[in-house]
Amino acid sequence: MAALRIFSYQPNPRLWKATIAARLNGVDIEVRGAEPAALADWLWDFDARPLRDEDRANSDYQQTGRVGFGGTSLRKTPDFLDAHPFGTVPAAFSGDGRTGIFESNSIARAVARLGEARLPLYGADAYEASRIDSFLDASLVFGRDTQAYLLGLRARHMEAHAQQLASAAFVTYASGMERALKGGREFLVGKQLSLADICFACELTMLWYERPLLAWLHGQGYAAVMPADFADAYPHACAHFTRLRRHEAFAPELESHLAHLESITNISAGE
Ligand SMILES: N[C@@H](CCC(=O)N[C@@H](CS)C(=O)NCC(=O)O)C(=O)O
Secondary structure, three states, X not given: OOOEEEXXXXXXXXXXXXXXXXXXXXXXXXXEOOOHHHHHHEEEOXXXXXXXXXXXXXXXXXXXXXXXXXXXXXXXXXXXXXXOOOOOOOEEEEOOOOOEEOOHHHHHHHHXXXXXXXXXXXXXXXXXXXXXXXXXXXXXXXXXXXXXXXXXXXXXXXXXXXXXXXXXXXXXXXXXXXXXXXXXXXOOOOXXXXXXXXXXXXXXXXXXXXXXXHHHHHHOOOOOOOOOOHHHHOHHHHHHHHXXXXXXXXXXXXXXXXXXXXXXXXXXXXX
């Protein structure tokens, strides 16, 4: 039995906060799920699996998605919603299925705590752990303020306020990270890699989704949220991100995903 089971669509940089932490500290994780659209044909449950005919007929499971799955008919079991009251993915469970852990930062915290003896990723003491929490909270706010923008990109329907909110969030987040890394600091907290670095790398990775859509975005009259001069304007944050994406524990998920998005330069509307 794995220490943690996570149900999520894939690829999902939010899920990778946990899988990268697990690669570093050896915690055994089982990941279930499929590509985003396919989750409408999955049972959202501890025992997540593709739907059977009887699941489709069970009205107790019927739910309408709200964020990312807005308006989509989904099948979430009552047990799933007991464990995950906000009904979101990634959705983690203790190995025995009794405890649900939601919010990707908290799922990553669970991995860090479970593997603490092998490798501390959650700080050396209460102060460092709390400072890591500070970065995780700032990352959640950034993730929240960019979510509508990223979903707008995916739907090829951008609202001006979503783009403005995301742009302002980017400046706040990147400026804070830049300041935190100034003076030759190698990591965000303390002298070793922590959840703060993992979360930063994964949250920033989410913004790479805008890369293949820049032409579409400009065509709609909007600027990219990540400015073209990111490396010059935020040199420490950019260098840290570049180091992390190449790190052996991050590269299996991040490097191929980012390189793929960097290689698609021009998606036209509808693709
Ligand atoms: N802040 C959350 C965001 C999770 C989230 O919003 N997930 C969306 C998909 S992008 C979801 O599961 N929506 C379920 C629904 O629409 O019912 C995290 O980091 O885990």
